[in-house]
Amino acid sequence: MGTTRFSDFRQRLGIASDVLTDRLAGLVERGLLERTAYQEEGSRTRTEYRLTPAGHDFEVVLGALGVWGREHLATDEDSGVRYHDAAGRPVRVAFVDEDGRVLTGDEVTVSRG
Structure with a gap:
C-alpha cells in the first residue's frame, strides 16, 4: 500500500521497533522484500523496503x-x-x-x- 520506510511501517502498524525489525528481516530473508538505500538531501543514508x-x-x-x-x-x-x-x-x-x-x-x- 505504498509504505516503504521503517518509521512509516512502525507508525502505521503501531508495533515495537524490535518486533518490526525482526518481521522485516524475515520478509527480506524469504525474498518478499528487498532493502534499498536512499538518502534525502542533508541526511544520512537510510533503508527502504520494496516488494520483490x-x-x-x-x-x-x-x-x-x-x-x-x-x-x-x-x-x-x-x-x-x-x-x-x-x-x-x-x-x-x-x-x-x-x-x-x-x-x-x-x-x-x-x-x-
Whole structure:
C-alpha cells in the first residue's frame, strides 16, 4: 500500500521497533522484500523496503485472506483494503480453470504432487 520506510511501517502498524525489525528481516530473508538505500538531501543514508517479484505475487494470497476474513471473521472494524483493476472496478480472487471459467469451492479438489 505504498509504505516503504521503517518509521512509516512502525507508525502505521503501531508495533515495537524490535518486533518490526525482526518481521522485516524475515520478509527480506524469504525474498518478499528487498532493502534499498536512499538518502534525502542533508541526511544520512537510510533503508527502504520494496516488494520483490515474489512479494508482488504474494499480494494474491493476501487478497484471498482479506476476502475470507471479511466474509468469515466479520468485526465492527474494517481494514478498508479493497482490490480494483486499472479502471477502478472491484476484483476478486478465485479458482479459475484453464478455460477461464471461475469455479466454486465444490468444484475444486486438492491433491499431492
